[in-house]
Amino acid sequence: MAQHTVTVRGLVRQFGDRRVLDDLxxxxxxxxxxxxxxxxxxxxxxxxxxxxGLDREADGETTVNGTVSVAFQQPRLLPWRRVWxxxxxxxxxxxxxxxxxxxxxxxxxxxxAQAWPLTLSGGEAxxxxxxxxxxxxxxxxxxxxxxxxxxxxxxxxMHRLVDDLxxxxxxxxxxxxxxxxxxxxLADRVLVLDEGRIVAEHTPPVGRPRRHADLTELRTRVLADxxxxxxxxx
Amino acid sequence: MLSGAWRWLSPVGLLLLWQIASGTGxxxxxKLASPTKVLAxxxxxxTSGQLGDAFVVSLRRVxxxxxxxxxxxxxxxxxxxxxxxxxxxxxxPVQMLRTLPFLGLIPLFIIWFGIGEEPKIALVALGFAxxxxxxxxxxxxxxDPQLLEATAVLGFTRWERLLHVVLPAALPQALVGLRQGLxxxxxxxxxxxxxxxxxxxxxxINNARDFLRTDQVVVGLVVYAGLGLATDALVRALERKxxxxxxxx
Ligand SMILES: Nc1ncnc2c1ncn2[C@@H]1O[C@H](COP(=O)(O)OP(=O)(O)O)[C@@H](O)[C@H]1O
Ligand SMILES: [Mg+2]
Numbered sequence: 258m259a260q261h262t263v264t265v266r267g268l269v270r271q272f273g274d275r276r277v278l279d280d281l282x283x284x285x286x287x288x289x290x291x292x293x294x295x296x297x298x299x300x301x302x303x304x305x306x307x308x309x310g311l312d313r314e315a316d317g318e319t320t321v322n323g324t325v326s327v328a329f330q331q332p333r334l335l336p337w338r339r340v341w342x343x344x345x346x347x348x349x350x351x352x353x354x355x356x357x358x359x360x361x362x363x364x365x366x367x368x369x370a371q372a373w374p375l376t377l378s379g380g381e382a383x384x385x386x387x388x389x390x391x392x393x394x395x396x397x398x399x400x401x402x403x404x405x406x407x408x409x410x411x412x413x414x415m416h417r418l419v420d421d422l423x424x425x426x427x428x429x430x431x432x433x434x435x436x437x438x439x440x441x442x443l444a445d446r447v448l449v450l451d452e453g454r455i456v457a458e459h460t461p462p463v464g465r466p467r468r469h470a471d472l473t474e475l476r477t478r479v480l481a482d483x484x485x486x487x488x489x490x491x
Numbered sequence: 492m493l494s495g496a497w498r499w500l501s502p503v504g505l506l507l508l509w510q511i512a513s514g515t516g517x518x519x520x521x522k523l524a525s526p527t528k529v530l531a532x533x534x535x536x537x538t539s540g541q542l543g544d545a546f547v548v549s550l551r552r553v554x555x556x557x558x559x560x561x562x563x564x565x566x567x568x569x570x571x572x573x574x575x576x577x578x579x580x581x582x583x584p585v586q587m588l589r590t591l592p593f594l595g596l597i598p599l600f601i602i603w604f605g606i607g608e609e610p611k612i613a614l615v616a617l618g619f620a621x622x623x624x625x626x627x628x629x630x631x632x633x634x635d636p637q638l639l640e641a642t643a644v645l646g647f648t649r650w651e652r653l654l655h656v657v658l659p660a661a662l663p664q665a666l667v668g669l670r671q672g673l674x675x676x677x678x679x680x681x682x683x684x685x686x687x688x689x690x691x692x693x694x695x696i697n698n699a700r701d702f703l704r705t706d707q708v709v710v711g712l713v714v715y716a717g718l719g720l721a722t723d724a725l726v727r728a729l730e731r732k733x734x735x736x737x738x739x740x
Contacts, residue, residue: 333641337659
């Protein structure tokens with residue numbers, strides 16, 4: 258049996274008397290790309306923080322096999338360390354510079370290795386953040402709306418990049434997003450989070466890159482799960 | 492926009508007015524010597540070596556006081572900033588002491604340290620330490636929790652988080668504290684040097700006062716001012732170097 262990278266059973270997270278996660282179950286298989294959709298405030302980040310080990314107040318059973326890296330919505334780079342240092346800091350027992358250079362080459366930022374983070378554009382900073390997460394060769398890569406703040410064109414380029422990186426390194430990925438097209442374009446499995454649990458699961462057609470036209474019907478169904486009917490959306 | 496050389500117009504004009512007032516006797520030399528007299532006195536004091544000696548003595552007081560104050564402020568600021576118990580134990584008493592007008596402590600300092608170098612150095616140290624402590628503490632506490640969280644996930648050790656996140660995050664604020672502290676340090680020196688000084692710029696000024704040498708008094712003041720400006724420029728240069736990551740082109 259293939260090992261599961263993430264196994265969550267009966268996860269409950271309460272803030273005050275509000276149950277943000279309510280008896281949630283989730284499995285992410287090894288090397289699988291899972292997208293988690295949900296409206297704003299549905300508890301996506303809360304779930305991710307539990308999986309990243311940043312929230313130890315949650316009840317329930319959470320097992321993560323292997324190492325974890327996170328890329329957040331904000332790149333969260335250290336502004337006072339150069340780009341290559343941001344990528345390699347915290348890594349131990351490696352040749353930091355060459356490892357960083359290799360990772361930066363993968364996100365097409367070789368020329369910016371020496372730059373200060375504040376001089377980067379939003380997309381570039383987010384690519385550094387991706388390189389920083391990937392350079393740790395994580396078994397599980399958690400992405401919390403990492404492209405939410407980017408313009409549409411940059412976002413498309415980032416989708417191709419993430420797809421590419423995932424195919425090359427094959428970590429398990431849990432991508433949290435509220436962008437349906439992003440989820441459908443990238444994931445093996447699309448989950449919908451609502452009222453504190455996973456309420457729906459969809460499997461986009463295999464094969465990449467996916468054509469937008471092939472996804473229209475699935476898109477409508479996912480929208481319905483999110484409580485949006487198409488004439489409302491139009 | 493008028494700028495550059497024109498900004499010197501009114502200062503030079505005032506200097507000329509001062510010279511004219513002295514020359515015509517409107518301003519008597521007992522009250523304030525003329526600029527040319529001050530310049531001559533400056534050259535005089537410099538060539539005789541008196542000014543240099545006084546300068547070295549005063550500079551030494553400031554450097555020692557600042558060094559002592561920095562050790563105290565950094566030790567307390569780091570303790571309060573980095574540990575919960577440190578904050579609970581250190582910050583309240585420091586905040587209370589801060590409300591004391593520290594120059595009012597001079598009588599106590601004389602009782603404790605006598606009238607030699609020690610009370611002067613202690614006064615500088617105290618004046619310097621408070622602004623530095625407050626800013627170091629505030630800087631550490633304001634470290635972006637999101638960065639701390641991110642680096643925790645990235646596997647930073649505690650030491651790496653201190654070195655690469657907390658201390659650099661606190662540095663801009665700490666440098667503000669350094670600048671404020673140095674400003675207070677110079678004031679403390681000037682006040683401290685009124686205590687029975689037998690050397691230093693304060694002594695030179697007091698001595699000149701006894702002989703109504705207003706030209707020498709002004710020379711002393713100019714040197715004080717120059718020292719203040721020089722340290723400020725030094726800190727600015729330090730800031731530019733240490734915070735160059737902020738100067739996005
Ligand atoms: N530390 C916290 N304290 C109180 N409420 C919180 C906390 N973190 C998140 N919440 C609440 O939990 C809900 C889900 O938040 P979040 O997981 O960030 O949603 P999203 O799906 O948009 O990422 C929100 O209503 C938010 O206000
Ligand atoms: Mg969120």
